[in-house]
Amino acid sequence: MGNFLLVTIQVDLYDRLALNLEADLVQMVNKTGAKGVLIDISAVSIVDSFMGRIIGNIASMSKILDAETVVVGMQPAVAITLIELGLPLKGVQTALNVERGMDLLKTMIDESPIEDEQEYPEDDPFAQ
Amino acid sequence: MILSLSKDNIEVVREQDVVLLRNRVKEVAVKIKMGLLNQTKLITAASELVRNMLRYGNGGTCLIEVVSRGRDNGVRLTFSDQGPGIADIGQAMRDGFSTGKSLGLGLPGSKRLVNEFDIKSKVGEGTTVMILKWANG
Ligand SMILES: Nc1ncnc2c1ncn2[C@@H]1O[C@H](COP(=O)(O)OP(=O)(O)OP(=O)(O)O)[C@@H](O)[C@H]1O
Ligand SMILES: [Mg+2]
Numbered sequence: 031m032g033n034f035l036l037v038t039i040q041v042d043l044y045d046r047l048a049l050n051l052e053a054d055l056v057q058m059v060n061k062t063g064a065k066g067v068l069i070d071i072s073a074v075s076i077v078d079s080f081m082g083r084i085i086g087n088i089a090s091m092s093k094i095l096d097a098e099t100v101v102v103g104m105q106p107a108v109a110i111t112l113i114e115l116g117l118p119l120k121g122v123q124t125a126l127n128v129e130r131g132m133d134l135l136k137t138m139i140d141e142s143p144i145e146d147e148q149e150y151p152e153d154d155p156f157a158q
Numbered sequence: 159m160i161l162s163l164s165k166d167n168i169e170v171v172r173e174q175d176v177v178l179l180r181n182r183v184k185e186v187a188v189k190i191k192m193g194l195l196n197q198t199k200l201i202t203a204a205s206e207l208v209r210n211m212l213r214y215g216n217g218g219t220c221l222i223e224v225v226s227r228g229r230d231n232g233v234r235l236t237f238s239d240q241g242p243g244i245a246d247i248g249q250a251m252r253d254g255f256s257t258g259k260s261l262g263l264g265l266p267g268s269k270r271l272v273n274e275f276d277i278k279s280k281v282g283e284g285t286t287v288m289i290l291k292w293a294n295g
Contacts, residue, residue: 044174075198075201079260083261105198106195107194108198110195110198111195111202114267115206115267116266
């Protein structure tokens with residue numbers, strides 16, 4: 031199993047910083063070959079459509095690089111507001127905290143069928 | 159009748175002004191003891207509208223007011239720009255409509271997040287969007 035990247039967003043990011051984060055993170059996934067990305071947003075009090083889109087982009091680009099993304103620690107008020115705003119965080123899994131997020135990432139990566147096929151061909155009873 | 163108890167005008171010209179404005183709205187909301195969920199809804203709506211103003215309206219101003227009606231206090235925000243305006247408001251208010259290749263959520267979404275929402279626009283003159291959130295709304 032590959033390593034995970036943990037990113038903690040400490041403040042409400044200015045747009046440029048958020049865009050930098052997106053670019054940096056995708057580059058890090060690429061460089062480290064990480065299989066999972068955990069984004070801790072427990073300190074973020076506002077997620078608008080812009081920030082939501084950044085999170086979605088990180089998830090979809092990581093996916094292309096074969097890494098799963100889990101967002102952890104979303105404040106309840108933020109979660110409720112996002113639903114009312116109508117912003118679907120498509121392809122983004124969420125978990126209560128970092129620990130649960132790690133567990134979720136582990137199961138997601140374990141269950142990845144492509145990886146199973148490639149890594150354990152000898153386990154396949156039909157392979158001959 | 160809605161009375162205006164305080165007024166504060168903020169100019170919005172740069173991307174950095176988004177977070178600045180959000181912080182000012184937060185201060186006012188806290189002052190009238192708005193709950194956290196309502197604060198979050200109000201500030202998120204404000205964030206959407208200020209982004210629209212920067213992106214489509216070439217920037218503008220936001221008037222922040224504390225208002226009261228009877229015993230209720232609230233925050234009223236009026237975003238005004240002198241940009242190109244919106245030709246078809248009905249279309250712009252629809253979920254998913256965007257001329258900026260975006261999600262088209264800002265206007266309809268912010269309407270859902272507040273108690274009162276009003277939009278006026280004239281092509282070639284500009285756009286004004288007013289939102290109001292009651293502290294206990
Ligand atoms: N202040 C404005 N001046 C001129 N046109 C505007 C203004 N605000 C919104 N519009 C128009 O209304 C459309 C819908 O706005 P809305 O905020 O709902 O979606 P968006 O900004 O395109 O996408 P999103 O907010 O989801 O990123 C915009 O695409 C734009 O054409
Ligand atoms: Mg918008």
